[in-house]
Amino acid sequence: MEGIKDKELIDGFIQDCKTRRMSKHTVESYRSSLNLLLKFISEKNYDFLNVDKKIFTDYIDYLNKQDVSFSTLKNRFSTYNSFYDYLKYEDILHDNIVKDVCKRYLSKYKDNGGEKRKIVSVVEMAQFINMIPDIRDKAVVLLFAKTGIRRRELVSLDLDDINWEKMCITLKPTNKRSNRIVYFDYETVRILKRWLRKREMVADQSNKALFVSYTNKKKRLNRNGVAYIFVKWAIVAGLHNSNSDKLSEKFTPHCCRHWFTTHLRNGGEGMPREYIKELRGDAHKDAMDVYNHIDHEKLKKSYMANIPQLGIF
Known part of the structure; x- marks a missing residue:
């Protein structure tokens, strides 16, 4: 009993x-x-x-x-x-x-003992993504870097979530996210379009997921699959030590969220803090956040001016 x-x-x-x-x-x-x-x-x-x-x-x-x-x-x-x-x-x-x-x-x-996650430079991120030979894996890592989205948000993306004309993605609703709109730039468009051409050959027509599994063409790439491919290439690039317990020696998808935030803040004109919070989808913690409505045209313009260009090929 x-x-x-x-x-x-x-x-x-x-x-x-x-x-x-x-x-x-x-x-x-x-x-x-x-x-x-x-x-x-x-x-x-x-x-x-x-x-x-x-x-x-x-x-x-x-x-x-x-x-x-x-x-x-x-x-x-x-x-x-x-x-x-x-x-x-x-x-x-x-x-x-x-x-x-x-x-x-x-x-x-x-609190991780005060230890911080690994943050790589713009040059290191460019070298990391460019050394990935598989176009799906390259697109996955690039999208993490360019949008700062979470792993769960990435794997739930469908083809219809992308607005190519406005260069934005509408994420699925979650409890953690306030704003569901994220933007991407022209080099992201180029890599995503290359992936979509390959996707036509490896995905079942009934599969609406943006990123699909190579082992089952009817299924989307799942969270574990994303973690595996990200860490696999990070190890090859010398950015991730699987045998270490130190956060600073590991490079995971969540590190891209930190990279995205850091380099938007420090790059170009320097994006305003409230714009970064909006793109990250951070929860509204006070009344000012709730009542402060962001102009998304200005937000997109600021994003395009500040998101690092990586020269991805």
């Missing part, structure tokens, strides 16, 4: 996440993480409602012995923290014990 009860708690939490309009990927990730925790505590004859802090520290030790990465550990416990917040909100439990565990044992992962 305890096992059934725990499964019911997970189902209730998952429904709550859906009500809060979380993405399908996030919901699936939450369920997977909770099932892994349930397996661990069940083997020790515990359930979700009678665990204590020691069980969670034991679980951290267990994951460390499994060589689970810092980011995976952080993501798992972010799920557990949300789950126990839900149980507290529903008056099933009085306290969220995971919060204290995270504060004591995971804070160094959260």
Whole structure:
């Protein structure tokens, strides 16, 4: 009965996440993480409602012995923290014990010890993208750099999301993003058009995804596929060290979001901060952000003036 009860708690939490309009990927990730925790505590004859802090520290030790990465550990416990917040909100439990565990044992992962992500120069980014021989992979990396979009936003792009005349892309709605319009420049047009010519030969006609899988022409390139190809070429370029735990020695798709922000701010005329926030789709944190409407014609003009030109061929 305890096992059934725990499964019911997970189902209730998952429904709550859906009500809060979380993405399908996030919901699936939450369920997977909770099932892994349930397996661990069940083997020790515990359930979700009678665990204590020691069980969670034991679980951290267990994951460390499994060589689970810092980011995976952080993501798992972010799920557990949300789950126990839900149980507290529903008056099933009085306290969220995971919060204290995270504060004591995971804070160094959260702030990365003050370590910053790798930021490459404009020249290094140009060299990196130009050395990628596959046109799909080249287009993926270039689009990350030129738009600053997240991995999940990129893999969900469809052909119809691109407005070639206005040189912009309409992203799918997500909880994390306020503005859904991002722009691209002429060298991005050139590379995307080259990819579309190859895409006609490798994609099924029913597949509407912008980036498709090479192994199944009916499927879109997924998050793991994007991460794999990005890191593969970053290793070849000497930008990524898979054996290091240091954030500064890794070059991932999210680094392009930092690159995009940094070089828009520092390049050309220097893009205004509120324009960069708009293109990044950052959440509106105060009333001024909500009521300050951005002129998108001026925004596009500023983008074109400041986005670094990489000489991609």
